[in-house]
Amino acid sequence: MPDINTPISPAISEVPDVNELVLKQINSQIANQLNTGVLVVDADFNIVIWNRFLQVHTDKIPGNIIGQSIFCAFPELPQRWLSRKLSSVLQLNTPSFCSWQQRHHLFELPHTRPITTDSEFMAQNCTFLPIETDDNSKYICILIEDVTDACHYQMQLQKTLAEIAQISRIDGLTQIYNRRHWQDSLEQEYAKARRHDKKLSLIMLDLDHFKLLNDNYGHQGGDMVLIEVSALISALLRVEDTFGRYGGEEFAIILPETDSAGAIELAQRICRIIAITPFTYNDQVINVTVSLGVAQLSSREANYEELITQTDSALYQAKSQGRNQVCNATELL
Amino acid sequence: MNEFHLTEDQQDCLQELINIAMGQASDQLARYLDTFVYLKVPSIESVAAKDLMKTLSQQKNTMAVVSQGFFGYEGIRGEALLVYQEEGSARIADLLGYEPDELSQDEQLIDISSILTTTFLNVFAQQINNQLSYNAPKLLPNIQEILSEHLQQMPFTWDLALKVNINYQVTDYSFNCNMILLIPETAITNIKHVLDRILEEF
Numbered sequence: 295m296p297d298i299n300t301p302i303s304p305a306i307s308e309v310p311d312v313n314e315l316v317l318k319q320i321n322s323q324i325a326n327q328l329n330t331g332v333l334v335v336d337a338d339f340n341i342v343i344w345n346r347f348l349q350v351h352t353d354k355i356p357g358n359i360i361g362q363s364i365f366c367a368f369p370e371l372p373q374r375w376l377s378r379k380l381s382s383v384l385q386l387n388t389p390s391f392c393s394w395q396q397r398h399h400l401f402e403l404p405h406t407r408p409i410t411t412d413s414e415f416m417a418q419n420c421t422f423l424p425i426e427t428d429d430n431s432k433y434i435c436i437l438i439e440d441v442t443d444a445c446h447y448q449m450q451l452q453k454t455l456a457e458i459a460q461i462s463r464i465d466g467l468t469q470i471y472n473r474r475h476w477q478d479s480l481e482q483e484y485a486k487a488r489r490h491d492k493k494l495s496l497i498m499l500d501l502d503h504f505k506l507l508n509d510n511y512g513h514q515g516g517d518m519v520l521i522e523v524s525a526l527i528s529a530l531l532r533v534e535d536t537f538g539r540y541g542g543e544e545f546a547i548i549l550p551e552t553d554s555a556g557a558i559e560l561a562q563r564i565c566r567i568i569a570i571t572p573f574t575y576n577d578q579v580i581n582v583t584v585s586l587g588v589a590q591l592s593s594r595e596a597n598y599e600e601l602i603t604q605t606d607s608a609l610y611q612a613k614s615q616g617r618n619q620v621c622n623a624t625e626l627l
Numbered sequence: 628m629n630e631f632h633l634t635e636d637q638q639d640c641l642q643e644l645i646n647i648a649m650g651q652a653s654d655q656l657a658r659y660l661d662t663f664v665y666l667k668v669p670s671i672e673s674v675a676a677k678d679l680m681k682t683l684s685q686q687k688n689t690m691a692v693v694s695q696g697f698f699g700y701e702g703i704r705g706e707a708l709l710v711y712q713e714e715g716s717a718r719i720a721d722l723l724g725y726e727p728d729e730l731s732q733d734e735q736l737i738d739i740s741s742i743l744t745t746t747f748l749n750v751f752a753q754q755i756n757n758q759l760s761y762n763a764p765k766l767l768p769n770i771q772e773i774l775s776e777h778l779q780q781m782p783f784t785w786d787l788a789l790k791v792n793i794n795y796q797v798t799d800y801s802f803n804c805n806m807i808l809l810i811p812e813t814a815i816t817n818i819k820h821v822l823d824r825i826l827e828e829f
Contacts, residue, residue, distance in 0.1 A: 388745035
């Protein structure tokens with residue numbers, strides 16, 4: 295029997311005959327000490343041999359397994375699919391593969407990390423190799439690799455990446471979207487509105503005299519107001535609206551498929567509700583008002599930044615007209 | 628012309644070996660899939676890594692790419708990329724003889740890729756008196772962004788590769804895909820030796 299690394303054609307004769315028995319023993323001991331399941335079936339899918347790894351992990355009695363159909367010995371196997379796969383190995387004389395990423399496992403085997411992973415069975419990469427013996431008999435060698443660790447870490451990684459993606463979109467204090475994500479959303483909504491010729495409106499709002507509020511009640515009082523105002527406004531929005539913290543005490547709302555009349559109505563509701571809602575901090579009542587600017591996308595804006603500029607100008611106008619009010623960008627023209 | 632380019636004789640020889648392998652592969656595939664499999668005349672050319680990335684990422688409608696590494700004796704190794712378009716991939720489960728609900732689309736793509744790659748390369752290996760082993764095939768996610776990244780992270784580094792492009796068609800199942808074999812610089816030198824040996828024998 296040639297060494298596994300020996301090229302098939304040229305060097306075969308260099309292995310002396312006397313070593314054949316020794317080589318056989320070495321091969322069989324390697325097979326039995328591998329941390330990989332090895333199972334060989336014949337052309338009728340009856341089990342010919344298996345290694346110790348499988349004996350230990352399946353808890354089945356070897357005597358009952360050898361000679362049995364693989365589908366009787368392992369009733370959990372998807373018979374129709376796997377038969378077709380095994381046929382391809384025999385017929386095309388090519389290897390075939392099955393990764394845990396497509397099928398978590400084929401064989402229901404317990405794994406060695408029962409506590410630290412959430413799956414019941416060992417995650418597996420299976421390889422099906424064609425084997426042809428000198429007498430032209432065909433067999434299939436099935437290698438079953440335990441990839442529970444890789445699978446576990448991959449899942450953890452994906453979970454963490456999803457968490458990071460979420461964190462990168464959220465403003466830490468108010469738990470609404472941060473400026474970057476808000477602006478990305480606006481860019482997308484702008485493109486959508488232009489492509490499908492849909493309406494799009496923006497509201498930008500600013501807390502009135504916020505610096506004074508911070509001076510009177512301390513920054514923690516100011517933070518509490520930012521959090522409460524954010525929550526209050528969030529409750530007034532539709533699911534398709536995107537609400538973000540634009541700057542320190544400045545907020546912005548994207549309103550897809552909304553004209554300026556709708557946006558003004560919402561802006562006025564926000565203005566009114568915040569003005570009549572008392573915020574309490576350390577047993578003190580804080581009265582807060584906001585100024586809001588509204589703009590609807592028209593044919594004039596060449597990009598989404600110009601829509602922000604329009605809305606911001608309206609907000610500035612609302613401030614200069616005495617605060618606690620809504621101003622529409624069209625009034626500025 | 629440099630050491631990694633094939634001479635005209637070498638190129639002809641490789642072309643001939645690939646033609647023979649394609650004939651045998653298409654015959655074997657037809658028997659297994661029980662339908663005619665057409666393989667178009669292959670194109671063989673040297674490509675620079677950066678140009679390849681450009682052409683691949685510019686290909687329109689690319690839905691998926693499956694990659695599978697191969698390696699054999701005498702330093703023959705490389706990577707096969709199977710490139711699929713949306714319109715040629717609707718009935719793969721059917722073609723493979725599976726029920727559609729038996730396997731996901733990802734698995735269908737991986738399975739057919741593995742069959743096409745290994746069947747062709749096995750017969751090609753026989754032509755050059757070699758035997759190949761294969762990595763498990765991998766579906767590359769998000770093709771547009773990932774492909775160039777993937778090409779940079781292949782198990783071998785290369786600036787220049789020998790590129791063999793073979794188109795597979797199964798008209799009965801409206802199936803169509805491209806197989807791109809990439810053989811990196813060091814392996815080109817090795818394949819040149821093999822080709823020279825075969826040329827000498829004639």
